[in-house]
Amino acid sequence: xxxxxxxxxxxxxxxxxxxxxxxxxxxxxxxxxxxxxxxxxxxxxxxxxxxxxxxxxxxxxxxxxxxxxxxxxxxxxxxxxxxxxxxxxxxxxxxxxxxxxxxxxxxxxxxxxxxxxxxxxxxxxxxxxxxxxxxxxxxxxxxxxxxxxxxxxxxxxxxxxxxxxxxxxxxxxxxxxxxxxxxxxxxxxxxxxxxxxxxxx
Ligand SMILES: O=C(O)CCC(=O)C(=O)O
Numbered sequence: 001x002x003x004x005x006x007x008x009x010x011x012x013x014x015x016x017x018x019x020x021x022x023x024x025x026x027x028x029x030x031x032x033x034x035x036x037x038x039x040x041x042x043x044x045x046x047x048x049x050x051x052x053x054x055x056x057x058x059x060x061x062x063x064x065x066x067x068x069x070x071x072x073x074x075x076x077x078x079x080x081x082x083x084x085x086x087x088x089x090x091x092x093x094x095x096x097x098x099x100x101x102x103x104x105x106x107x108x109x110x111x112x113x114x115x116x117x118x119x120x121x122x123x124x125x126x127x128x129x130x131x132x133x134x135x136x137x138x139x140x141x142x143x144x145x146x147x148x149x150x151x152x153x154x155x156x157x158x159x160x161x162x163x164x165x166x167x168x169x170x171x172x173x174x175x176x177x178x179x180x181x182x183x184x185x186x187x188x189x190x191x192x193x194x195x196x197x198x199x200x201x
Contacts, residue, residue, distance in 0.1 A: 009140055011164035014152050018091075018159035019084075019130065028132040028156075030080035031185050037103055043069030044112075052176075053109040059098025063192040067118055074098060081187070084130065088189055092161060094126045096189035104136065107180035110173075115143070117167040120192045125167060128189040129160040134182035140170045154186075 019027065037054040048069075057065055058081060059074035066072070077085070085096055102111065116127055131154040138160065142148040154160060162172075174186075 009150060009162075009166055009170055011162060011166040012140065012150070012152075013161040013163075014154075015159040015161070016155065017157045019132075019157035021157060024132050024157035027080055027084060028185060030078070031101065031103075031132070032183075034078045034080065035101055035103075036075055037101075040068075040072075041070060042067075053111065054103040054105065056101045057098070058101060059192070063098035065098065065100075065118070065120055065190075065192060068114075084187070085189060088128050088130070088159075092126070092128055094128065095191050096128065098192050099187050099189045102186045102188075104134070104174070104184040104186070106182065107134075107136075107177040110176040113141070113171045113173045115167045115171050116162075116188070116190070121167070121190055122193045123168075124164050125162075125190060127162045127167075129154075129162065130187045130189070131158045131160070131184065132156055132186070133184040134180045136174055136180060136184050137177065139173050139175060141172075143169060143171055146171075 035056050035058070037056055040051045040055045041048050042051050043049075051068075057072040057074055058077055061074065063074045064071065065074075081099060081101075085099065089095060104110070116125065121127075133156060135153055135155040138152045138154045140150040152160060
């Protein structure tokens with residue numbers, strides 16, 4: 001039951017089929033062919049582990065990012081990602097100098113609970129998350145009351161916008177599932193801002 005003092009996220013907007021199917025197909029093919037996919041090493045519970053998906057950090061040359069204990073230098077934009085960034089910037093009236101691409105090879109690939117709350121993203125980041133390929137469940141839970149949950153089914157071409165206090169108040173995750181055998185790609189566009197104590201890295 002929802003608690004009116006801890007409402008489910010008003011700062012989250014789901015736009016199904018934001019990208020028409022034919023455009024989403026073309027973009028997915030371009031990403032499969034052109035993105036330098038890698039297995040990111042992340043630090044969890046004091047150990048270095050392979051993350052359970054393929055990833056690529058892409059963006060402007062100065063968009064350095066640190067998450068899960070590791071530093072990432074951006075790969076240069078590919079033409080297809082740059083084109084969709086332009087389209088997004090116009091649609092949501094925001095700026096994005098970087099994107100984290102995640103490729104889930106099937107339902108065994110996943111993303112654990114976390115918030116996109118690194119200092120580089122600022123206090124109230126706008127994050128534009130575009131999904132391609134297989135539909136997967138995307139979960140949100142309140143940080144101060146994990147029983148308060150919301151769920152979105154993200155399909156081919158869907159856009160999810162997270163803004164305001166969403167990262168401060170919520171964690172999100174993409175759970176494993178035995179039901180999905182097909183690939184999915186997700187792009188989370190972000191704006192990295194300068195962090196004074198990290199200048200010069
Ligand atoms: O694949 C997704 O929809 C979630 C990606 C995500 O949580 C992230 O990039 O921080």
